[in-house]
Amino acid sequence: MTRHAIRLALLLWSLPLGALAADLEFRESVPVKPGGTLRIELATGSVEVQTDDSHEVSIEAQAMGWGAGSMRFELSSDGEDAQFMGASRGWFGPLVILPRVRVKVRVPERYSIEVRTGGGSIEIDDLGGTVVAKTSGGRIVLDGAEGPVELTTSGGSIDVDDVRGNLSVRTSGGGIRISDVTGRVEAETSGGPIRVHDVGGPVLARTSGGSISVRFSGAPEGDLETSGGAIEAEFDEKARLNLEAETSGGRVRVEDDLQITGSITSNRVEGRINGGGPTLRLKTSGGNVRVRLR
Secondary structure: OOHHHHHHHHHHHHOOHHHHHOOEEEEEEEEOOOOOEEEEEEOOOEEEEEEEOOOEEEEEEEEEOOOHHHEEEEEEEOOOOEEEEEEEOOOEOOEOOOOEEEEEEEEEOOOEEEEEEOOOOEEEEEEOOOEEEEEOOOOEEEEEEOOOEEEEEOOOOEEEEEEOOOEEEEEOOOOEEEEEEOOOEEEEEOOOOEEEEEEOOOEEEEEOOOOEEEEEOOOOOEEEEEOOOOEEEEEOOOOOEEEEEEEOOOOEEEOOOOOEEEEEOOOEEEEEEOOOOOEEEEEEOOOOEEEEEO
16 A cells, blocks of 8 residues: 555544534525526435426435535526535545535526536426436436427436437447437447337437337438447338448348338448439348338
8 A cells, every 4th residue: 555545544543423424405496597507516415307387497406425514505597597506625635535416406497597517316207398418427318398498418328208409418338218309319229239210300320239220200311320230110001211231240121111222232222212202221230221211
């Protein structure tokens, strides 16, 4: 053990345990107007957002375990927008002890959210506004938002339902599941499958290690690409599109009822369906490609 580590250990033992491990609770509300935005900045912690019919933002925050006493929470408002901060002062210079932090939020039904946390899950339920949510490590779950929506995690899955607008999601390590989006979808993961069901706009989906499945409720358009998995695209029989489908390690299968005019081989299909229209590109380096009807 180095001298620095020994001194640090002695310092830890010399501090009262209560100073390190005492839980911290925060409860406050501020008045706001519907149509505003709540901005949340957390050094660490999970966030849960729900709505009600009030005209205020309410926060319940808990810091638990070692380092809880170092956390400081602050909620402020200018009458329309609100801001909530959760920061740690640390204890030992460059060494920061971060506690377990949980934050529960209530906002008006017609309100927008911007959340950034240094580590923890984010859950947002039935929001009548836009969403920007970023975490350095955790799952993101969204069930209902007006859009546009932007979700980013450095390590975790993303699960989205019911977005009335455009959606952009990115994860560095996890699967993506999306359902019921009226607008454009952009989905990217470095390691996991992508599932998109009932999307009304174009889809751009890329994964470095997993399959991709997309069911279009509107005109099929976009670019689906994976380095290691199968691709499946599903759309209405009356859809008009230009199809470009290719695989380097499998076969391209197109449902028999689809009438394609163009070039067709076992691993590549390029042609017009129902006279042509927007372009749908499907490409995989290691799997089959399947095109089917809803």
